[in-house]
Amino acid sequence: xxxxxxxxxxxxxxxxxxxxxxxxxxxxxxxxxxxxxxxxxxxxxxxxxxxxxxxxxxxxxxxxxxxxxxxxxxxxxxxxxxxxxxxxxxxxxxxxxxxxxxxxxxxxxxxxxxxxxxxxxxxxxxxxxxxxxxxxxxxxxxxxxxxxxxxxxxxxxxxxxxxxxxxxxxxxxxxxxxxxxxxxxxxxxxxxxxxxxxxxxxxxxxxxxxxxxxxxxxxxxxxxxxxxxxxxxxxxxxxxxxxxxxxxxxxxxxxxxxxxx
Amino acid sequence: xxxxxxxxxxxxxxxxxxxxxxxxxxxxxxxxxxxxxxxxxxxxxxxxxxxxxxxxxxxxxxxxxxxxxxxxxxxxxxxxxxxxxxxxxxxxxxxxxxxxxxxxxxxxxxxxxxxxxxxxxxxxxxxxxxxxxxxxxxxxxxxxxxxxxxxxxxxxxxxxxxxxxxxxxxxxxxxxxxxxxxxxxxxxxxxxxxxxxxxxxxxxxxxxxxxxxxxxxxxxxxxxxxxxxxxxxxxxxxxxxxxxxxxxxxxxxxxxxxxxxxxxxxxxxxxxxxxxxxxxxxxxxxxxxxxxxxxxxxxxxxxxxxxxxxxxxxxxxxxxxxxxxxxxxxxxxxxxxxxxxxxxxxxxxxxxxxxxxxxxxx
Numbered sequence: 064x065x066x067x068x069x070x071x072x073x074x075x076x077x078x079x080x081x082x083x084x085x086x087x088x089x090x091x092x093x094x095x096x097x098x099x100x101x102x103x104x105x106x107x108x109x110x111x112x113x114x115x116x117x118x119x120x121x122x123x124x125x126x127x128x129x130x131x132x133x134x135x136x137x138x139x140x141x142x143x144x145x146x147x148x149x150x151x152x153x154x155x156x157x158x159x160x161x162x163x164x165x166x167x168x169x170x171x172x173x174x175x176x177x178x179x180x181x182x183x184x185x186x187x188x189x190x191x192x193x194x195x196x197x198x199x200x201x202x203x204x205x206x207x208x209x210x211x212x213x214x215x216x217x218x219x220x221x222x223x224x225x226x227x228x229x230x231x232x233x234x235x236x237x238x239x240x241x242x243x244x245x246x247x248x249x250x251x252x253x254x255x256x257x258x259x260x261x262x263x264x265x266x267x268x269x270x271x272x273x274x275x276x277x278x279x280x281x282x283x284x285x286x287x288x289x290x291x292x293x294x295x296x297x298x299x300x301x302x303x304x305x306x307x308x309x310x311x312x313x314x315x316x317x318x319x320x321x322x323x324x
Numbered sequence: 325x326x327x328x329x330x331x332x333x334x335x336x337x338x339x340x341x342x343x344x345x346x347x348x349x350x351x352x353x354x355x356x357x358x359x360x361x362x363x364x365x366x367x368x369x370x371x372x373x374x375x376x377x378x379x380x381x382x383x384x385x386x387x388x389x390x391x392x393x394x395x396x397x398x399x400x401x402x403x404x405x406x407x408x409x410x411x412x413x414x415x416x417x418x419x420x421x422x423x424x425x426x427x428x429x430x431x432x433x434x435x436x437x438x439x440x441x442x443x444x445x446x447x448x449x450x451x452x453x454x455x456x457x458x459x460x461x462x463x464x465x466x467x468x469x470x471x472x473x474x475x476x477x478x479x480x481x482x483x484x485x486x487x488x489x490x491x492x493x494x495x496x497x498x499x500x501x502x503x504x505x506x507x508x509x510x511x512x513x514x515x516x517x518x519x520x521x522x523x524x525x526x527x528x529x530x531x532x533x534x535x536x537x538x539x540x541x542x543x544x545x546x547x548x549x550x551x552x553x554x555x556x557x558x559x560x561x562x563x564x565x566x567x568x569x570x571x572x573x574x575x576x577x578x579x580x581x582x583x584x585x586x587x588x589x590x591x592x593x594x595x596x597x598x599x600x601x602x603x604x605x606x607x608x609x610x611x612x613x614x615x616x617x618x619x620x621x622x623x624x625x626x627x628x629x630x631x632x633x634x635x636x637x638x639x640x641x642x643x644x645x646x647x648x649x650x651x652x653x654x655x656x657x658x659x660x661x662x663x664x665x666x667x668x669x670x671x672x673x674x675x676x677x678x679x680x681x682x683x684x685x686x
Contacts, residue, residue: 217416220383223403224410224487225430225477232404235429239420 081298088291095286106292116293119277123257125188126273130195131253135245137196138203138252143233145204146211147219164201168261171198176265186268194262199252206251210244243312250308254301332394332484333359333517335380340389342375342541349375350386351541357485362511362518364528367538368564373521374489376538380519381487382406394484404433409478409486409516413493415470417462423473424449424458430481448476451510468499475507485517492527504530525565529553537561557600559684562612569618569653571595571611572686578605585683587611591649593627597681608686615642617680618655622664626675629653631666641665645674 083097088106090099110116144150145157163171175194176185184190214237222232238245260275267276274297281290335357342350350372357363365373378384380391382403391399398406417426428445436444449458452472462470471491478486488507492500508531511518522528528535529549537544537552537560544564545557556562563570573589579599587595587609597611619626620643633644638659643666645653655674657663666672 215414215416217412217414218418220403221410221412221416221418222429223383224381224408226404226407226433226481227429228402228404231433236418 084291084294084298088288088295090288090291092288095288095291106288107296109287109289110292110296113289116274116277116289119272119274122188122191122271123274126191126195127253127256129188129192130199130256131249133192133196134199134203134252135207135249138200138248139207139245141200142204142207142211145208147216160201160204162201163198168198172262172265175262179266185266186271188271190266191256191263191273194266195252195256195259198259198262199255202251202255203248206248207241207244210241213244214240243315246311246315247308250304254304258297258301331359334392334394335485335517335519336390336392337376337380338390338392340376340379340391341387342372342379342384343387348541350379352389353538353541353543355536355543355546357517357519359484359517360515362508362520362531362533364532364535365519365521365538366523366525366528366535366564368523370540371538372541373523373538377487377489377519377521380485381408381410407481407483409481409483411471411474411478411486411488411491413490415462415467415474415494417470417473417477419462421462422458423454423460423462423465426462426473427458427476427480429477434481444480445476448480449473451479452476467495468503471495471503472506475510479510479514479516482514483516485519486511488518488520490521490523493522493524500527501530507531529565537564539564555600556612556682559610559612559686562600562682562684567615567654568612569615571613571651571681573609573611575603575605575607575609575683578607579603579683584678585609587683589627589648591647591651593648595627595681596678597683598679600682600684603683603685610684610686611681612684613676613681615654615656616640616658617676618653619675620655620657620664620666621673621675622666622670624673624675626673629672629674631668631670631672633668634665645672647674 086099087095087097089102089104090096091101091103091105092099141156141160145153150156179185179190179194184193218236218240219232222236223229227235258275259273260279263273263276264279267273272280274293278290278293281287337353337355340350340353341348353372353376365376367373375384379386380393382398382401382405386399389399390397393406393408417423418429421429424442424445427448428441431441431444446455446458449455452475454469454472454476457465457469457473462473465473471494474491491507492503495503504527507518520528520531529552532549534546534548535552536546539560545552545561547555552561552565556565562568571587571589573587573595576586576588576594579585579602581599581601583599585597585599585603587597589595595611600612603609627647629645629647631643632646635642635644640659641657643655643657645655647653653674657665
């Protein structure tokens with residue numbers, strides 16, 4: 064009982080700052096304040112009216128989608144190599160994959176900025192996609208690894224013994240069965256890219272910037288409640304994406320192992 | 325199902341060696357399986373039987389030796405190019421496909437059109453007596469049904485050889501016995517070569533035309549079930565197949581395989597036996613003698629023993645005996661033959677045909 068109470072307390076503590084932003088976004092005042100003195104959706108309207116906000120959002124979405132696709136593809140191949148391949152130094156590879164999680168993002172950001180500046184990749188979609196792919200890769204690899212460890216490798220052997228080559232065995236048997244894992248990995252990667260602020264701060268330029276970077280700028284120049292509105296929507300989107308991923312995964316798993324015709 | 329072309333189903337292993345670290349999991353195994361033959365690979369766990377099967381299937385590559393199927397060297401061919409059928413220990417049906425899709429999968433991989441696939445899959449489903457189950461998912465079938473689907477999937481493209489890796493070990497006893505005969509009949513009907521791995525000697529003796537007995541990677545003996553039981557060639561086979569009494573002693577003189585020998589037993593007594601192999605003069609000997617080949621008489625010739633226990637089991641009575649020097653033995657007396665059935669505590673005399681007692685170098 065006490066343990067349960069502690070668990071709930073910690074959850075509330077973790078959520079509180081996020082929840083406070085919601086009332087702040089519906090206040091009618093010109094400056095961010097808490098508690099709000101009324102209710103208004105004007106700051107939400109403001110966001111949709113402002114071309115800068117929309118442009119940053121679309122740019123983030125584009126970068127996020129490309130990064131999710133790239134990270135999922137590369138990460139799946141890497142996970143397969145770790146699980147199935149006769150990779151020399153397998154343990155080392157598995158360890159290094161965590162790299163982008165352990166290395167401080169600020170260090171990564173500086174490094175990427177220096178390299179991207181040379182290659183004229185700052186402020187480009189390609190640059191963001193590449194940077195976010197790197198950041199999302201560990202999460203993809205670990206999600207797919209978990210799916211592969213749950214997957215019965217003997218099924219692949221069965222497919223081979225049925226005359227399928229390794230590629231076809233993968234496409235017809237492995238892929239459909241680990242697909243729920245890949246979907247959640249891709250959603251995860253998208254969210255990581257979409258929320259990412261530190262690296263984006265360094266590799267954005269004046270015209271091309273992501274949503275979090277735009278939010279940084281906004282808090283510097285005008286502390287408008289639009290920021291709170293954006294933050295609220297960003298939170299809602301993240302939660303929605305996670306729920307969607309969960310629902311999709313459940314649905315696909317149920318379809319794969321359906322017990323009723 | 326058509327009968328595969330005769331020589332296509334011939335399998336030959338030539339001095340196969342597979343090492344796992346310092347251990348020879350398979351140690352110079354040479355073995356031939358005739359087209360249409362049912363061969364069982366029998367041995368305790370760690371005997372290398374599964375490794376041999378995996379090498380034939382292409383999931384393991386040997387360190388030495390060659391594997392030929394239908395006269396063709398397939399030692400290094402990938403599994404999907406060997407045209408073999410394989411049934412695994414667990415059913416390994418694809419859970420996201422229906423039963424029919426599972427069975428048709430090998431045909432799909434071979435570019436057979438949808439209509440023909442469906443028709444042949446339905447026919448194969450009938451072959452394994454599961455007609456009407458085609459639209460179900462594997463998870464909706466019982467273990468025995470799933471394994472039948474796995475068999476149908478393995479034979480649908482009429483492979484030259486069917487490999488089976490302990491396919492019945494997950495089933496309960498009654499179903500297992502039923503499936504043993506069913507697989508045997510199916511094999512005879514479609515004339516396919518079968519290599520069947522098992523650790524269950526009854527299963528091997530029941531199903532196989534010939535049994536290859538393995539121990540610690542070495543081939544001990546290959547032969548018809550009757551030969552293995554009645555004329556084991558090594559101590560291991562004598563002890564592994566069926567029940568056996570072992571007498572230990574020293575050879576009087578020397579002998580070549582098949583010759584009668586006289587053995588001086590440890591703890592006193594002397595017995596006549598037949599040399600199962602060439603035996604050096606004065607060497608240590610183990611004599612193997614089946615419990616049902618011992619004649620138990622109240623008096624007369626032979627070695628003396630005392631009955632410690634008599635276990636009645638309907639069709640036979642098993643006697644637990646204590647011989648000279650504390651040697652423990654078993655004898656089996658079939659019911660209904662009007663033979664003397666001694667009681668516990670009784671002193672008896674044991675005799676046998678010299679050809680039933682097989683002497684091995686210990």
